[in-house]
Amino acid sequence: MEQSGSFVYLIKHLEMGLRPRFIEACAQGGMTYAQYTALTVLRHRPGITSSELARRSFVRAQSMAATVDPLLESGFVRREQDPAHARRMLLFLTPQGERKIDELSPSIDSLEELLLGDLDAEERKQFAGFLRRCRHAMDGADYRPPAP
Amino acid sequence: MEQSGSFVYLIKHLEMGLRPRFIEACAQGGMTYAQYTALTVLRHRPGITSSELARRSFVRAQSMAATVDPLLESGFVRREQDPAHARRMLLFLTPQGERKIDELSPSIDSLEELLLGDLDAEERKQFAGFLRRCRHAMDGADYRPPAP
Numbered sequence: 001m002e003q004s005g006s007f008v009y010l011i012k013h014l015e016m017g018l019r020p021r022f023i024e025a026c027a028q029g030g031m032t033y034a035q036y037t038a039l040t041v042l043r044h045r046p047g048i049t050s051s052e053l054a055r056r057s058f059v060r061a062q063s064m065a066a067t068v069d070p071l072l073e074s075g076f077v078r079r080e081q082d083p084a085h086a087r088r089m090l091l092f093l094t095p096q097g098e099r100k101i102d103e104l105s106p107s108i109d110s111l112e113e114l115l116l117g118d119l120d121a122e123e124r125k126q127f128a129g130f131l132r133r134c135r136h137a138m139d140g141a142d143y144r145p146p147a148p
Numbered sequence: 149m150e151q152s153g154s155f156v157y158l159i160k161h162l163e164m165g166l167r168p169r170f171i172e173a174c175a176q177g178g179m180t181y182a183q184y185t186a187l188t189v190l191r192h193r194p195g196i197t198s199s200e201l202a203r204r205s206f207v208r209a210q211s212m213a214a215t216v217d218p219l220l221e222s223g224f225v226r227r228e229q230d231p232a233h234a235r236r237m238l239l240f241l242t243p244q245g246e247r248k249i250d251e252l253s254p255s256i257d258s259l260e261e262l263l264l265g266d267l268d269a270e271e272r273k274q275f276a277g278f279l280r281r282c283r284h285a286m287d288g289a290d291y292r293p294p295a296p
Contacts, residue, residue: 015163131158
């Protein structure tokens with residue numbers, strides 16, 4: 001049996017250790033953390049809105065413009081009118097955006113290798129599965145802490 | 149094969165989802181996130197210094213006093229002179245501090261249950277093992293991102 005809070009603590013610890021290294025890896029490619037994350041989210045989910053992108057990039061909806069505008073200007077992202085809702089704009093990665101992600105991949109891969117170096121291929125697969133199942137469980141939950 | 153950055157992203161996603169819920173669970177017990185973390189760290193590592201506690205509680209050394217002073221005043225933590233270095237103070241959990249952690253355990257357990265709800269006992273054990281091995285790999289690494 002794990003101690004109370006062990007998982008919360010371990011996840012926090014990993015996130016805190018990864019953050020500065022991830023920021024540095026992104027900066028090497030001239031990107032902020034939020035910009036790189038936005039590009040990778042758009043690769044997986046082309047045609048989402050800015051507010052959906054904000055949520056998935058861990059950025060406030062109000063500050064998403066500051067993240068996306070430079071990406072639009074640099075030609076990494078393009079905007080398109082939603083055919084179903086004329087006033088809604090959808091975002092897509094451009095071929096230049098794809099190349100930017102590929103350019104950064106070696107840095108991100110080496111950061112992940114640092115994290116996962118002790119796990120073999122089968123264990124990495126299991127670990128990714130556990131992380132995803134936790135994400136789904138958490139995202140689907142309408143959590144209220146119990147009254148003390 | 150996982151996409152570049154999948155693990156970084158998944159860990160970030162879990163941390164971002166857990167954070168507000170963890171803050172809320174701590175607040176129910178009259179604690180800040182940092183204070184509760186400090187108590188749990190001291191339970192595992194009695195007799196560490198304030199700067200070591202800061203590092204392990206994800207708080208800057210300079211702002212640790214703001215976290216620890218209320219814990220000292222409330223009697224959850226006590227200070228003791230290091231027998232080996234007269235000018236160094238070591239921190240310990242008090243019995244009241246132990247009780248405070250126990251009082252908060254149901255809230256934290258239910259938060260972890262939300263995260264782990266889809267994993268059985270054996271899978272949780274494996275998952276904790278993977279998280280710990282990643283932490284050790286990361287903490288032991290002298291990482292430099294490769295030149296782009």
